[in-house]
Amino acid sequence: MPYIMEPQQLSDAVELIDVQGWKSPRTTGVLLVRGSDTAIVETGHTSCAPRILSELEKRKIPMEEIRYVYVTHRHGDHCGGATPLEEKLPEAVVAGHKYALATLHNPERLNAGARELFGSFAEDIIPLPPTAATEELKGGEVIDLGRGVEIEVVSTPGHTSDHLAYFERKSRTLYTGDAAGLLGPQRYTVLPTAFPPSFKYSIYQASLETLREYKPEFLVFSHFGVATGPEVERTFNRALETLDMWRDTIVNAWQGAAPETAALNAVRERFLHEIEVFPHESRTSIIQVLAKGFSRSLYPDQK
Ligand SMILES: [Zn+2]
Numbered sequence: 595m596p597y598i599m600e601p602q603q604l605s606d607a608v609e610l611i612d613v614q615g616w617k618s619p620r621t622t623g624v625l626l627v628r629g630s631d632t633a634i635v636e637t638g639h640t641s642c643a644p645r646i647l648s649e650l651e652k653r654k655i656p657m658e659e660i661r662y663v664y665v666t667h668r669h670g671d672h673c674g675g676a677t678p679l680e681e682k683l684p685e686a687v688v689a690g691h692k693y694a695l696a697t698l699h700n701p702e703r704l705n706a707g708a709r710e711l712f713g714s715f716a717e718d719i720i721p722l723p724p725t726a727a728t729e730e731l732k733g734g735e736v737i738d739l740g741r742g743v744e745i746e747v748v749s750t751p752g753h754t755s756d757h758l759a760y761f762e763r764k765s766r767t768l769y770t771g772d773a774a775g776l777l778g779p780q781r782y783t784v785l786p787t788a789f790p791p792s793f794k795y796s797i798y799q800a801s802l803e804t805l806r807e808y809k810p811e812f813l814v815f816s817h818f819g820v821a822t823g824p825e826v827e828r829t830f831n832r833a834l835e836t837l838d839m840w841r842d843t844i845v846n847a848w849q850g851a852a853p854e855t856a857a858l859n860a861v862r863e864r865f866l867h868e869i870e871v872f873p874h875e876s877r878t879s880i881i882q883v884l885a886k887g888f889s890r891s892l893y894p895d896q897k
Pocket residue numbers: 667669672753772787
């Protein structure tokens with residue numbers, strides 16, 4: 595079972611749930627982690643929260659049992675569900691990097707940027723009330739959920755400066771958020787999550803190396819799916835090779851009177867067919883956005 599592309603139980607304690615972010619199946623996955631306390635790792639978009647709550651109901655998990663809602667970073671397709679979840683989960687603490695929490699409290703700027711990038715696919719983050727229970731994480735913390743289930747927080751900047759990944763030690767499940775790339779469900783391509791303006795090429799690359807050192811048994815991508823066993827190392831290799839190919843494609847195309855346009859076209863021509871997640875009608879614009887984020891990281895003076 596080299597790749598897992600359907601929602602399912604990964605171990606005794608860890609389950610992958612499809613929250614249908616981007617209003618599409620198999621586009622955004624989150625984890626339900628159960629020791630004697632229960633944690634939700636990542637929330638998907640605002641509209642994904644009812645789906646998570648109904649999955650809890652189906653499993654007869656009382657709302658009071660959820661102690662943590664972890665978010666990987668400030669983007670709305672990862673942390674947007676935290677506000678509606680926090681409303682319904684009386685004992686839950688929303689935990690993430692301080693910048694992710696600050697964005698949840700004051701999302702206006704990020705919402706405007708997301709609308710500009712994604713148009714009708716964007717979903718606003720609803721502000722998290724100041725009274726909500728939150729916990730700032732930096733990376734390095736270990737949270738004991740009981741029954742031998744422990745979550746280690748891993749600092750993984752590069753996609754954004756506030757990115758954290760979460761490693762469940764007992765099952766060796768590594769939830770990577772956007773730090774390892776976008777996993778294609780058919781050919782298992784791994785594209786860099788090079789969204790502007792936050793993507794930083796060499797920092798992202800270093801975080802990928804950090805994640806690889808964990809040697810996980812289950813390597814979970816938010817968008818979407820899980821590499822397991824021998825495919826874990828191969829998937830890391832593919833992610834790193836693809837990162838180099840994007841860099842070379844942009845550097846080689848960067849010439850003439852409009853170098854950025856030339857570079858964006860070159861990336862689109864070479865890699866559009868490799869984007870296998872997100873709704874079909876948005877893939878051309880997403881590859882364009884990723885190419886721009888990547889080239890701005892290499893040529894930051896371009897405006
Ligand atoms: Zn993101």
